[in-house]
Amino acid sequence: MSRDGWGLVLLAAILAALPLVAATAYVLTLLNVIGLYVIVTVGLILLGCSGQVSLGQAAFYGLGAYASALLSRDLGWSPGLTIPAATLLVAAGAYLVGLPTLRLAEHFFVLATLAVGIIVNVLMVQMVPLTGGASGLRDIPPLQLGGLRFTSDLHYYYLIWALALLALAVARNITSHRTGRALRAILGSEVGAAALGVEVARYRMQVFVLSAAYAAVAGAVYAHYIRFISPSPFSLYASLFFLIMAVVGGLTNIWGGLFGAVAVTLLDQVVRAQLPRVFPRVGGEYQTAIYGILLVVIMIFFPSGIVRGTLDLRRALVRVPHRIGTARARSPDRRPGLGDSPRPADGGTP
């Protein structure tokens, strides 16, 4: 078994044990929310591995939530059924979105996803008879698998983190075999990849649909966990939030998804808990500003993610001769993180 395979097992063990040490409803809810974010973020990073970024991820997250909620609430299906159903629906939707948009140059694709995200959010608010409008949907049935009725935070903790680990494992596998090499080749140079017979468009689509599916699963579980949904958690702001997590973790680095979601969510909590002690009378105003600055700083100094970034800096400082992975340290004219700059005029090959 590979080293990070063991890493996964170790992680699973720690996660399984965590509730035993810290099991207040708050901590569990926090961990559950983090788990859901991990799933979405890993999906986003899978997309990043093909050189694409989405600002519509919250929309897929929300569609998953609404689809599963409505199917179970209004049609009386079992959530055990509606969660996969919702995921498939959203994946199909993503496919339709991808058909025209994935052919766009990458930075126009972002805008397409942004547009989709905003449209979806407007529809959620607008289609009152179906979605309950801005006041949201109440009384969403909890998940029930066979005899087991998911009611407590603990139930969902194990469900969510099982899914999160699965998401990580799958993503890791995808990035480590033929498909993964193809994706990283596309990231490196579409032209180069195509010249070797890599079906760029097809892979882009696969990853896009998959990332949407990731978000949808998380959303669907969220709906049955919180049991109340409204459009606000699925707005453009949420998409930006997910993007921040992905960026903190490193946009092309699966494990970063785990770290990014954890770090950002906890940073949020820590700031919340500690800032008032440092400056009394401080409101939450700082949050937005802090995130914004965080985003900028990371994109400038750690384009390949905080952890990897710091590792590189360290290695760069101690001047270890370049070996794989370590060579990601920044050099003035080459900037890793999102593939090679398509603008040779500004650096690229010196």
Added chain:
Amino acid sequence: MTSPLLEVHELTRRFGGVTAVDRVTFGVRPQEIVAIIGPNGAGKTTLFNLITGFLAPTSGEVRYRGERITGLPSEKIAALGIVRTFQHLVVFGEMTVAENVMVGCHRWTRTGLLHAALALPAARREDGEVARAAREVLALVGLAARADDLARDLPVGQQRLLELARALAARPTVLLLDEPTAGLSAGETRHLLEVIRRLREQGTTLVIIEHNMDVVMEGADRVVVLDYGEKIAEGPPAEIQRNPRVIAAYLGEDTETLGGLVPAEPGAAP
């Protein structure tokens, strides 16, 4: 004489007013080595782009084994076995040398997203095969030692060899090399010629854009000369060397490329 494997017929490409490639026609027979030469801006690379589907021709067509392939997307053409390298290096900088070559194997491997996602035995087996193939090819071009380095840390010359290795890993039937010796040392160039000959023996057909006349004289069976997008001459190297139109064309060029006719100084980059 055997029927041509690759046929370029009346191929034309215009950019606005300029005609980069003008009704060019020639054929390449199996296991042949054809060199394409011509002054800078003669349309050589454009010709490659047209053949490999990175550019759509304004008119004319390309046939492969008698089948029309113009209009196919570049990845399809590559999948058919027509693989190219680039004049301006296109290596996957963030991947290791070995991984670069493994991407080359994409063409003849099959496992997809699902296999990978579930890490099915098929995917693992394939990885083994691919890794082996990669090692062989790297050994062939003499990059074995640097297998685990990031591609972007290689010097230009070795990056060019890497591109070649990557293309070889694809096990092409027709291999299009765009200035493969640019930036190579004399030693590397000689080694490259070796490799090219061995490939031909193994049954590969090659089309090479080349400035270094030594390579052309030694390596090529036939030479196609382009000037201002038109084919001005075609024939065995010796003939071409004496062809007045060719010499005129080069004399019309600046001395730097004129040097292309006399043995090129080693390491001369494009």
Added chain:
Amino acid sequence: MKGTVKSTGRCEAIAAVVAVVGGLLLAGFPALGQGAPIKIGTVFAVTGPASSLGKPEKDTATMLQSQLSSAGGIGGRPVQIITYDSESDPTKAVLLMKKAVTEDNAIAVVGGTTSPESQAMADYAMQADVPFMSVAASTTLSVPSRAWVFQMPQRNSIAAAKAMEYLVAIHARTFAFLYRNDDFGQDGLVAMRAFARQHGMTIVDTEPFAATDTDLSAQVARARVHNPDVMVVWSTPPTASIAAKNIRQLGMRVPILESHGIANKAFIQLAGPAAEGVVFPAGKLLVANQLPPEDPQRALLLKYARDFEAANHYTANTFGGHAYDGITMLVDAIRHVGPDRARIREYLEHLRGFIGTGGIFNMSPQDHNGLTTRDMVLVVIHNGDWKIWKP
């Protein structure tokens, strides 16, 4: 060949785990070694779309904290008011409510600035059996009434009823309804539809708009076609002001009736001359100084306004008032029955004649809001200031 990449991956995994443990410690830190004081949790939308409501709510909580401290807490026991920012996000609101309840052992929770936040928090209150004082006005929060959920603002249906009194008083037969397309506006629409039917009025046109719209003359023009007796606008500034402006700009002379959402000076500033003559239902806080001396609320309202402005250097508004009512009501309950959730709930449910900024609360098992139209006044804007409207 990807060995080191993997090991980097492992580093991230480890980093993540470390972050979890460390983060939880830090985030949970306030809980450690603090059991003595009675704690009241508050969760307001200090930032995000609803911040203009959440900010004064939080500032009120901070103000009450210092007042309680100087007063020596309740019966000698110190009281600690914990304030959290939900960023107008229901998920975060629930999360923070759970934190207040399970980490800080808050005895009860006040908050839920927007109705989606309150809805989500109310569901948790019902699961965890924690008294929850919602500061959102959505009708569905207290209709039907839920055991642990109490509502501080005059629920939208009451505000709508009050607004209706105006329409009846001026014998309006038709009106057009322009509303911001969110929980606030949609809730108002439902209520107004119901009352219009009761009073045999017809809503000739309904026009939704987005909170981010920069001009509403298209909606106004549509409404004008039906030439209604009155233009009713259900929103908050800036759109509430833009609507008023556009109505006048398009030369409509009909009366404008707005919602309790414009109960702050910003509306008057933004609408300028168009604000003149606009009528809206509001809590009595706005016109406290115009209330007759015998009005039981008068003294309290003036005190709250005075204290708030002293503490925060901007004028008090009704939203902060809701937070004030929620917290003081809890303090009152704790004073009588001690820090026991079940008994607090019991006490609140039968609380009668409690004087708050929002009105005089008369709770009952069927009604966890306990306010009526008598607790609101119709206010008219006159010379850029608020006057009690009289027929």
Added chain:
Amino acid sequence: MVSLLPQLILTGLTVGSIYALVALGFVLIYNVTGILNFAQGEFSMLGALLCATLLGWHLSLPLAALVAVAAVCLIGAAMERLTIEPAFGSHPLTLIIITFGVSMAFRGLSLMIWGADPYTLPEFTPGPALQLLGGVLVRQAMWAIGLSIAVVLGLFLFFSRSVPGAAVRACADNAFACRLLGISPRRMSLVAFTLSAGLGAVAGIVIAPITGATYDMGLSLGLKGFVAAVIGGLTNAPAAVVGGYLVGLIESLTTGYLTPGYSGAITFLVLLLVLVIQREGLLHAAQRRQA
């Protein structure tokens, strides 16, 4: 609904002029640097709020406006130096993400400084709205419309007549050639950000009397303006202005004749369509930038 159409058109023009002004900022920066600057709307927000504050200090409106614009120009320059310049040559996506970060930072800081309450500015020329073709047009809208045209002319003159303008254009066409000519693309990008920051500020100040100004007005403004810019093809100022008016008209007409409330969605539906239909054009733009 005969009486409806003229008003809808005038409304469309009013809103359109707002989007047009924001769109111009986008185009300016994209032309020179190839960056889509999502902090563009925030410049307008800053301009409007700063101006409001200065008025509070009893400066005259023209003076306050002037100071505010100058200040925002500096902010724009600072943004370029602190966030864009260090990442020069990054992948376009990286730069887009950075601008989103900057926009969040601006929003957060403004909330701290100005709070959540909306501010407003007096109309430049107060007075009743103008009656024309059976509809009414706010006087301030005339300013916005006039300004959008004036700016286009200004830019045209700047680019075609002035030396720095020519330099900027050169960089837009080919950063590499530009370097050969000894013009630093980096300096040009500084110029571009400073200019379009000022442009954004002017826009904010002109529209504040119509819409009011809040700390969070930037994002939605920026996005709408961006849609306008895309419709205009992203590289052509006059086209962007036309795009702005188109978006405005589409919004008001859909609000007027279809069911209102969806207008937000429709705007971005248009963006999607334009992106997909113009794909070729856009791609060319993108490639020209990258070549």
